[in-house]
Amino acid sequence: MVQTGQITLYNNGNSPFGHRVEIALAQAKADYTLYTIDIADKPAWYTEKVNPVGKIPAITYGGPKTSPEDPSPESVKMNESLVILQFLADLFPEAGILPEDPVERAKARLFIAATDAPLFDAFRAFFFQCSEGVDQTLLKAFQTIQDRLPPTGFAIGEWSMADIATAPMLVRIRLLLKHDMGRYPAGEGRKLFEALQEPKFARLMKYIDDTEHWPSFRDTWDEAASVELWKKNPNLQRNTQAAA
Ligand SMILES: N[C@@H](CCC(=O)N[C@@H](CS)C(=O)NCC(=O)O)C(=O)O
Known part of the structure; x- marks a missing residue:
C-alpha cells in the first residue's frame, strides 16, 4: 500500500468517534502524526485552522509536513468520523476497511x-x-x-x-x-x-x-x-x- 500524502490525526484518548479513525489507520498501517486535543480546553487554532466545528476527530491530509498546530493551507481538512473512514477506505483500498464487492x-x-x-x-x-x-x-x-x-x-x-x-x-x-x-x-x-x-x-x-x-x-x-x-x-x- 503506497501512502502518498501526510496524515495528521487530531484526537482525544477516549473518543469512540476518534477510535474509529485510529482503527482504520492501524488497519491500513498508515504513517500518521497523532495530536491530542484537550476537548475541555480546546486551543483556538484548532477551530481556526483544522475543524471549524471544534469536535474531534479531524485529520489533515497532504501538503507539506508541518507542526500539527500550524497545518499547511495545502492540506485537506476533514472532520466527521464516518466521512474520514470512507476516505481512508478509498485511500487504502487493500486495508480491508470496505470489501471490494x-x-x-x-x-x-x-x-x-x-x-x-x-x-x-x-x-x-x-x-x-x-x-x-x-x-x-x-x-x-x-x-x-x-x-x-x-x-x-x-x-x-x-x-x-x-x-x-x-x-x-x-x-x-x-x-x-x-x-x-x-x-x-x-x-x-x-x-x-x-x-x-x-x-x-x-x-x-x-x-x-x-x-x-x-x-x-x-x-x-x-x-x-x-x-x-x-x-x-x-x-x-x-x-x-x-x-x-
Ligand atoms: N459526528 C461526529 C461527532 C464527534 C464528537 O461528538 N466528538 C466529541 C468527542 S467524543 C467532541 O469533540 N466533543 C467536544 C465538543 O463538542 O466540543 C463524528 O462522528 O466525528
Missing part, C-alpha cells in the same frame, strides 16, 4: 445507517442525562444491532467499516455498565450489565467479544486507560448538572 459495501453502509444514531442517542441519554425510561432505549438499541447481525462473524460477515464504526461505542458501553459509571442512580448500570449476560443477548455479547479481539481494535484499545479517563469525564458525574 459493491453489494457487500452497501451492506456495510446500511448497517451503519441503521445502527449509528440509535446507539449514540441511547448512549448519551443513558449515561449523560438519565431521564425516565432510558434503560429501555439502550436495550432497544442493543436489540436493533443484534437483530442485524448474521448468526456468526462480524456485522456483514467479514470484518469491515460497519464494525469499525460500531465496536468503539459498544465496547465502551459494556465497560461503563460493568463499572456502573454514568449519571444514572448507582446500581442501574450493573443491572443492565447483568441483563446483557442473559441468553437473549448472547449473540451481541459474542459480537462485542469478537470485535474486541480483532487486531486493529486490540492494538488501539487500552481498557484500563479508558476507565481512568471516564472517571474524570464531567458528563458522567452523578449529582451534577446534566450535560447538554
Whole structure:
C-alpha cells in the first residue's frame, strides 16, 4: 500500500468517534502524526485552522509536513468520523476497511445507517442525562444491532467499516455498565450489565467479544486507560448538572 500524502490525526484518548479513525489507520498501517486535543480546553487554532466545528476527530491530509498546530493551507481538512473512514477506505483500498464487492459495501453502509444514531442517542441519554425510561432505549438499541447481525462473524460477515464504526461505542458501553459509571442512580448500570449476560443477548455479547479481539481494535484499545479517563469525564458525574 503506497501512502502518498501526510496524515495528521487530531484526537482525544477516549473518543469512540476518534477510535474509529485510529482503527482504520492501524488497519491500513498508515504513517500518521497523532495530536491530542484537550476537548475541555480546546486551543483556538484548532477551530481556526483544522475543524471549524471544534469536535474531534479531524485529520489533515497532504501538503507539506508541518507542526500539527500550524497545518499547511495545502492540506485537506476533514472532520466527521464516518466521512474520514470512507476516505481512508478509498485511500487504502487493500486495508480491508470496505470489501471490494459493491453489494457487500452497501451492506456495510446500511448497517451503519441503521445502527449509528440509535446507539449514540441511547448512549448519551443513558449515561449523560438519565431521564425516565432510558434503560429501555439502550436495550432497544442493543436489540436493533443484534437483530442485524448474521448468526456468526462480524456485522456483514467479514470484518469491515460497519464494525469499525460500531465496536468503539459498544465496547465502551459494556465497560461503563460493568463499572456502573454514568449519571444514572448507582446500581442501574450493573443491572443492565447483568441483563446483557442473559441468553437473549448472547449473540451481541459474542459480537462485542469478537470485535474486541480483532487486531486493529486490540492494538488501539487500552481498557484500563479508558476507565481512568471516564472517571474524570464531567458528563458522567452523578449529582451534577446534566450535560447538554
Ligand atoms: N459526528 C461526529 C461527532 C464527534 C464528537 O461528538 N466528538 C466529541 C468527542 S467524543 C467532541 O469533540 N466533543 C467536544 C465538543 O463538542 O466540543 C463524528 O462522528 O466525528
